[in-house]
Amino acid sequence: MLPEFKTIYDLVKRFPDERSCHQYLASRRWNGYMTCPHEGCEGDECYVFKDGIRYKCKSCNRIYTARTGTVFESSKIPLARWFIAIYLIMHKRGISSVQLAKDIGVTQKTAWFVLHRLRSVLANEPAEQLSGVVEIDETFVGGKSRFRHKDKRVKYNPGRGWIDKTPVLGMLQRGGKVKASVIPNVLMLTIQKQMLIHVRGGSDVMGDGFNGYRALNKHYELQCCDHGKGIYGIGEVHTNGIENFWSHFKRHIGGTHIKVSRKHLDKYVQESVFRYNYRNLGIQEQFETIVSNMGCRLKYKDLIA
Template identity: 45%
Template structure:
């Protein structure tokens, strides 16, 4: 497909009007093979209203390209949506709802909902890390404020180290020089983490971890090497977890630097956002945006987002 833009200026120039934005989304979603989003039938026809209709009499539904996507039900013009996608995916640490509201001339509430719809789309992609002698680094981190920075009456007792009383654990799996996936987990026990690892990492992978007991006995399935951080070991030959630890730094700079905090309920969405940016770090801005749009075939309603 022809690349129409490689930067924000070219994107704004390309999206002359709403009709152009709609046509572009149709190209990206249907790739010349329009299909009914209700039943999947490829026999459809255009109506004078600008909508389309399914030719299957059992379905007979009308639709637009927005139906069944993160854009469905939104009154925000597609041009503004495209600009929001560009800003969120190209800015290294993301963009806040307050900043997006100013950039797009929408309310902060609208910008907040738009950003969460986009993060919901990030979770629509899935992949399995490669095996066949590939090195996969495993590590966990804890997201939450530092106890020492809290007011005296808000400090949480016994929250040091790997405690998750006031923090949320996240498990990361990163193929060295390759792709990454990360999951919010209930705790860092072997019972919780190892099924996730087995699901996402192929058995021929060479896994590298620290000495945490949650990784014990993984050598039954994988080739497993580790460094003992507690003993001051951080690199032994090519055995280390520095790559995944670098991603944790990026994730936390995004959450604390741009968003300031993320609740347990929404944390996975913020993690998915950072994972997407990491996995597309080597592609151009326009290509990254089109990859994001390819994930947009899902819908998030407001009452679902706020759990009402």
């Protein structure tokens, strides 16, 4: 357990050099039971180099560090700067790559890659289903057509007006967590498929009367308040919780990043989901949760593919 810290000053004081960062990462990753991270080797004994950072496996004779097999692998950025980036991404509205580049002294391109690596960690959550009372709603991400250059405006935008926007489906368990993901469309079968993945059958589902929810009656106890008729709540039947999440999400996108591409939108969605689900934890507990989930790696060529 780390000595308690609440500010970035406390964090920098706790990790003054690379050795302290590596030793902390090793303790969170292996918890005293070190195993070789190289593929095909499960050796649990190693030699420790004098620098206290590198290890040599007694089984395969390969050298590794606490970075090996994590998002930090092959990065030339010192761990101390990575830890500051983790602290900054936990801010209420997140942080842009331009601002992070200034804060930790790297290029904007490097900061952008650092943030996407961290978002891949934030999305690395257990696949548990929501249950009980679950609110469902969808939102659409994208600027208004009338504010665009005339060459990019949509001439005719019928129905719910999402033809030039990206739909995102959200599900929130009252008193629990939220799940959200980018979906290709808001058709009935698309919504049903996502619900069956993320929400346990038989749960009480609250919606806003959208026709795309009709098929959910087969698997859930569906109750709706028709927003189109000006009805926003009937007793416990409302979608206030998920709409509150959307308000946080849109401030994160519109206020911090201004604009995000469709290709990477789901990564920003998962960042907002993590921040919302762990909002009641202290800054140190959030930091430790993120560091403990570092067992995944995102390569730049995969990110831009």
